[in-house]
Amino acid sequence: MRNNNIFIQDNFFDKDFFTKLQKEVVLQDFTSRYLHLKKTRPNTSSDNPYQRFYHNVPLSSKSKVVLEVIKNIKKYFKTTVKLHEGMSFYFLSFPNTPPNPHDDPGIYNCLIYLVGDNLVNNGTGFYEKVNDDLVLHTHIGFKENRAIFFDSNIYHSALQFAGNSSPRYVMANFIV
Numbered sequence: 001m002r003n004n005n006i007f008i009q010d011n012f013f014d015k016d017f018f019t020k021l022q023k024e025v026v027l028q029d030f031t032s033r034y035l036h037l038k039k040t041r042p043n044t045s046s047d048n049p050y051q052r053f054y055h056n057v058p059l060s061s062k063s064k065v066v067l068e069v070i071k072n073i074k075k076y077f078k079t080t081v082k083l084h085e086g087m088s089f090y091f092l093s094f095p096n097t098p099p100n101p102h103d104d105p106g107i108y109n110c111l112i113y114l115v116g117d118n119l120v121n122n123g124t125g126f127y128e129k130v131n132d133d134l135v136l137h138t139h140i141g142f143k144e145n146r147a148i149f150f151d152s153n154i155y156h157s158a159l160q161f162a163g164n165s166s167p168r169y170v171m172a173n174f175i176v
Contacts, residue, residue, distance in 0.1 A: 004154055006126060008140060009076040012112055012147035013068060021065060022144070025114050025169050030055035030092045054097075059088040059171075069173050073110055077149045081108065087174040090114070094167050097160040101127045101134045104152040106176035112147045116168030120159065124148060127155035142168055 013021060032055055059066055066088045073081050087106065116122045122142030127134040134155050140148055150156070152174065159165070 004128075004151060006138065006140070006154065007077055007149040009072075009147045009149070010143060011145055012072055012076065013145055017068060018145050022115050025090055025171075028057045028090055030057055030090070055092040057090040058086055059090065061085045061088065063088075065171070066173070069110060069112070069171070072147070073149065073175075076147070077110075079108075081110075081175045083173055084176050087176060089172050091170050091172055092167065093158055093160060093170075095160050095165040097158050099125070099157045099159075099161045101125075101136075101155040101157045103155055104172075104174050106152045106174040108149060108175040109152045109156075110147055110149045110173040110175065112171040112173075113142050113144055114169040114171055115144065116142050116170075117166040118143050119165055121161075121163045121165040122168045123159050125157050125159045125162070126150070127157070129155070 012018075061083050066083055069088070070081060070083060073079060111124060113123070118141065120139055120141035123140045125136045126138040126140070128137050129135075139159060140146075158168075160168070
C-alpha cells in the first residue's frame, strides 16, 4: 500500500561527483518542455500552459548520473528501484513560475536539487486534497545536493511563485 511519506536526504551525492555534476548540468542544452510536449503529444498535457515555464533535458537510464541515483536511493531510502528509459530529466525553472500542484507518473519520485540559491521559495511545496481543493501543507526549501523521495501520488509544485527565488536546476526521477 502506498503512503504519503516524504523523505529528505542532504548530501545525496558524494562531494566530488556532485561538483562535476553541477558543472555538467549548467552546460546542457535545455529545451522548452511545452514545445516538446506539443510536438510529441499534441492532445495531452502540452495544452497545459504551466509547462511553458519548464525547460528540460531527458536522460538515458544508463547514464552515469541515473545509475548513481539508483545506487543512492537504495543506500539512503532503503529501497531498490528501476528507472525506465525516459523517466529521468534535468529541469530548469525560473522565478515567478506559477504554482501548478500536480502528481507524477509511476510509483515514486526522487527530486534532487542541483544548482540554485538556498532559499525556501526555490524549493517544493506539498499539498493535500481537502474536499475539492489542494491545500499547501509542507514547504521543503532548496538546498544544493538535497534529494526528496516521495510517493508520486502526492501533489506538489515548485514554490518559486511564493516570493524571493532564483533560477534552479533540479533532477527529477520518475520511478515506475
